[in-house]
Amino acid sequence: MRIAANHIAQHNESLQAKHQARLHAVLQETDQAEAIIQKLMAFNVAIPSWALGTGGTRFGRFAGAGEPRNLEEKIEDVGLLHALNNSSGSISLHIPWDIPKDYAAIRELAGSFGLSFDAVNSNTFQDQPGQPLSYKFGSLQHVNKAVREQAIAHNIDVIQHGDALGSKALTVWLADGSSFPGQLNFRNAFENTLESLEVIYKALPSDWKMFVEYKAFEPNFYSMTVGDWGQSLLYANKLGPQAYTLVDLGHHLLNANIEQIVSLLLMEGKLAGFHFNDSKYGDDDLTVGSINPYQLFLIFKELVEGMDARGMNHATDLGWMIDASHNLKDPLEDLLQSVEAIMLAYAQALLVDAAALKAAQLNNDVTQAQEILQQAYRTDVRPLVAEARLRAGAALQPLQLYRNAGVRKALVDERGSNTVATGL
Numbered sequence: 001m002r003i004a005a006n007h008i009a010q011h012n013e014s015l016q017a018k019h020q021a022r023l024h025a026v027l028q029e030t031d032q033a034e035a036i037i038q039k040l041m042a043f044n045v046a047i048p049s050w051a052l053g054t055g056g057t058r059f060g061r062f063a064g065a066g067e068p069r070n071l072e073e074k075i076e077d078v079g080l081l082h083a084l085n086n087s088s089g090s091i092s093l094h095i096p097w098d099i100p101k102d103y104a105a106i107r108e109l110a111g112s113f114g115l116s117f118d119a120v121n122s123n124t125f126q127d128q129p130g131q132p133l134s135y136k137f138g139s140l141q142h143v144n145k146a147v148r149e150q151a152i153a154h155n156i157d158v159i160q161h162g163d164a165l166g167s168k169a170l171t172v173w174l175a176d177g178s179s180f181p182g183q184l185n186f187r188n189a190f191e192n193t194l195e196s197l198e199v200i201y202k203a204l205p206s207d208w209k210m211f212v213e214y215k216a217f218e219p220n221f222y223s224m225t226v227g228d229w230g231q232s233l234l235y236a237n238k239l240g241p242q243a244y245t246l247v248d249l250g251h252h253l254l255n256a257n258i259e260q261i262v263s264l265l266l267m268e269g270k271l272a273g274f275h276f277n278d279s280k281y282g283d284d285d286l287t288v289g290s291i292n293p294y295q296l297f298l299i300f301k302e303l304v305e306g307m308d309a310r311g312m313n314h315a316t317d318l319g320w321m322i323d324a325s326h327n328l329k330d331p332l333e334d335l336l337q338s339v340e341a342i343m344l345a346y347a348q349a350l351l352v353d354a355a356a357l358k359a360a361q362l363n364n365d366v367t368q369a370q371e372i373l374q375q376a377y378r379t380d381v382r383p384l385v386a387e388a389r390l391r392a393g394a395a396l397q398p399l400q401l402y403r404n405a406g407v408r409k410a411l412v413d414e415r416g417s418n419t420v421a422t423g424l
């Protein structure tokens, strides 16, 4: 299914007068509006292929309807999002769930929706049918060299699939670790993992990056072999200039100061990018901005400040991706909300008066520093984000158009009500 351009135009026309009035109000607040709109138009967030179906919890899964049945339909779904918001211009694939049968045809299909291929993700957190050796006790860390070699070969295979599609990064997230004290020798686990990553690193094309994602706990509950940003940074520094630390917002212990982590990783030139989601307790994988939008704003404030300090391009120099799971909502509606939350936080961060903040910091004017941040955070930037979409031919109100156009019903009619997205 595709949303016709004239359908979007009609939708925008019906909302135009109200939009202009709201835009006028925010233009009174800042003289940066035009620059912000340009940056918003250039910004894109990758959609992971596994977020297009219902995720479920470890207690059960309540399937949605009209879920994508194959890679082609996943690309179609991301194409729908991108047509609606002009900010979902790439898809992140998961191997082996999304192995293409025909690379050229898949590239052509993605191109027809204006999509490119973001980082490819390997999977050694579960055993695949027919796999000779098990990852029950880890993959790249495993005490048995043959298991490590199998996991290395899989990661190199993922690089080759990604390369054929035009991806430029491999994301490695390991479930490796231990659930009981004494189970694992920490140093041996680290050394085995490093040695394995070194072999994978050598297989990277020269214009590729390796993203080393960390996670504090789960599925292992005593130790994780890439458990925090310090450990990830150790691996990345030892591996070399193509290796970076990937931050997933849900992969920290409760109340960790993620914005400070981001700031220091950027300072070191080792921040790969982001997996966006939101959480209340652990790795909840909820809709971005649904629980703590202020934290998201503070993170973006550090991203903008840190990237500007290094002269980086906001849109292209880091990897931006959603990594969420949808148990209750329509996945496409959830993703529209998540992308919107990211764009709003980015726009608010761009609004921060950096010079005034620096002056307040140098004067130890704590009150004024807080005022400057909250002035930006409390400005209603929704009209700026909507204007960026309007200029790009996308929808002023993507979620409203998605519902009014009956997109989910059309997908159910086409795919059936009992589909289960591949890989889930």
Ligand SMILES: [Mn+2]
Pocket (backbone or CB within 6 Å): 173, 213, 248, 275, 323
């Ligand atoms: Mn992640």
